[in-house]
Amino acid sequence: MIDDLKKINIHSIELRRISLPLVTPFRTSFSTENHRDILLVRVETDDAVGWGECVSGNEPLYSNEYVEGSQRVMIDHLIPRLFAFRSRAMSAHDVAQILRPVKDHRMAKAALEAAILDAQLRENNVSLATHLGSIHELVPSGVSVGIANSLDELVTTVGGYLDEGYARIKLKIEPGWDIEPVRVIRKTFGDQVPLQVDANTAFTREDGPLLAQLDPFNLLLIEQPLPEDDITGHALIARQVGTPICLDESIVSSHVAIDAIERGACSIVNIKAGRVGGYLEAVRIHNVCQQRGVPVWCGGMLETGIGRAMNVALAGLPNFTLTGDISASERFWKQDIVQQPIRLESGQVRLPSGSGAGFEIDGPFLSDVTTSTITLRSEN
Numbered sequence: 001m002i003d004d005l006k007k008i009n010i011h012s013i014e015l016r017r018i019s020l021p022l023v024t025p026f027r028t029s030f031s032t033e034n035h036r037d038i039l040l041v042r043v044e045t046d047d048a049v050g051w052g053e054c055v056s057g058n059e060p061l062y063s064n065e066y067v068e069g070s071q072r073v074m075i076d077h078l079i080p081r082l083f084a085f086r087s088r089a090m091s092a093h094d095v096a097q098i099l100r101p102v103k104d105h106r107m108a109k110a111a112l113e114a115a116i117l118d119a120q121l122r123e124n125n126v127s128l129a130t131h132l133g134s135i136h137e138l139v140p141s142g143v144s145v146g147i148a149n150s151l152d153e154l155v156t157t158v159g160g161y162l163d164e165g166y167a168r169i170k171l172k173i174e175p176g177w178d179i180e181p182v183r184v185i186r187k188t189f190g191d192q193v194p195l196q197v198d199a200n201t202a203f204t205r206e207d208g209p210l211l212a213q214l215d216p217f218n219l220l221l222i223e224q225p226l227p228e229d230d231i232t233g234h235a236l237i238a239r240q241v242g243t244p245i246c247l248d249e250s251i252v253s254s255h256v257a258i259d260a261i262e263r264g265a266c267s268i269v270n271i272k273a274g275r276v277g278g279y280l281e282a283v284r285i286h287n288v289c290q291q292r293g294v295p296v297w298c299g300g301m302l303e304t305g306i307g308r309a310m311n312v313a314l315a316g317l318p319n320f321t322l323t324g325d326i327s328a329s330e331r332f333w334k335q336d337i338v339q340q341p342i343r344l345e346s347g348q349v350r351l352p353s354g355s356g357a358g359f360e361i362d363g364p365f366l367s368d369v370t371t372s373t374i375t376l377r378s379e380n
C-alpha cells in the first residue's frame with residue numbers, strides 16, 4: 001500500500017451523534033447492548049465529502065474508550081492537531097503521525113483517519129478496497145451470536161443464521177456459558193459447521209484445563225480468553241489448549257501483534273481498524289501476520305453501513321483467510337443509514353466498488369436518527 005494519492009484540503013469536520021436500536025439485544029461477557037449511540041465523522045474537502053464511524057461503545061467496557069470520551073478527545077486534542085498541520089494539503093497517510101503525540105484513543109483516531117481517507121479516495125476516484133490492496137470481489141460472511149437466555153433459544157438463533165446462509169458461526173462465551181453451548185450446537189448442527197468462540201477477556205490463567213474441554217469440538221479458534229494486558233497468560237493457555245488461540249482486545253498495534261506472535265500467545269489475529277487506530281495500521285498488522293504465517297480475519301463492532309463497507313473492503317486482502325464478523329446490515333439494524341446496506345449473497349458479502357468506501361448516505365433517515373451535530377472549521 002503506497003501513498004500515491006493527490007493530497008486534500010480539509011475545510012470542516014462535523015461530529016454527528018446518532019442513536020440506533022438493535023433488532024435484538026446483543027449480550028457478551030461484559031454487557032448487554034440494546035441500542036448504539038454512534039459517533040460519525042463527516043469531512044468536507046475541496047471536492048468531496050468523506051465519512052468515518054467511531055466504534056467506541058456507549059460505555060468503556062470492551063476497552064477503555066467510550067463514545068462521549070471519543071468525541072471529547074476529538075474536539076479538544078485530535079482535530080486541533082489536524083487543523084494545525086503545517087501545510088494545508090494533507091494525505092490520510094499523514095494522519096497517524098500528526099496524532100501520534102496523543103496517547104491511545106485509537107477508536108477516535110481511526111474514525112478521523114477513515115473519514116479523511118474516504119474523502120481523499122473519492123477526490124482521487126479510487127476505491128478503498130483497491131487502495132488497501134484487496135484481491136477479492138466477495139468474501140464469506142460470519143455472524144457473531146450473543147449469549148442466550150437458554151440453550152434452546154441459542155439453537156433457534158443459530159439455526160436461523162445457518163438458514164440465512166452464514167458461512168461461519170461465532171458463539172460468545174463466559175464462565176458458565178462455555179462448554180455446554182458448544183456441545184449443543186455441535187450436536188444439533190453437526191461437525192461441518194465452521195464454529196468458533198469469543199470470551200472477551202472473561203477467563204483467567206487458571207482456566208487452561210477448562211478451555212481444553214473445547215478441544216474435542218474442533219473449533220476454528222478461541223478468541224481472547226484472558227484480559228487484554230495478559231500476553232504471557234495467553235501464551236500459557238496456548239500451551240495447554242489444542243484449539244488455536246486468537247487475540248482481539250490485546251492487539252492494539254502492529255508492534256503488539258509481532259510481540260504476541262513471537263511470544264506464542266496467539267496463532268491467529270482478529271483485525272479491527274477501530275481497535276488499532278485505523279485502516280492503514282490494520283493493513284500493517286495484516287502484513288506482519290502474513291510475513292509470519294499467521295492468518296487473520298476481520299472483526300466487527302456492530303457497525304452501520306459506513307464502518308461495515310470499510311470492513312468488507314479490508315477483508316478482501318489476501319491474508320484474511322478466515323471468515324470475518326461481517327454480517328449483513330439487517331443482522332443488527334432494521335434500517336441502515338446508507339443507501340447500499342451490506343446484504344448476504346449465498347453466504348458472502350460483496351466488496352464495495354465505487355470510489356472511497358462506495359456508499360451513499362441515506363440523508364433523510366440519517367436526520368431522523370441524529371441526536372446532535374457539531375461542526376469544526378479549519379482556519380486555513
Ligand code: SMG
Pocket residue numbers: 028033057062143144198200248299300301302303325326327
Ligand atoms: O459487528 O458482528 C459484529 C459484532 C462482532 O462479536 C463481535 N464483536 O469482541 O469481537 C468482539 C465483539 C465486540 C463488540 S461487542 C459489543
Ligand code: MG
Pocket residue numbers: 198200223224248249270299
Ligand atoms: Mg472479540
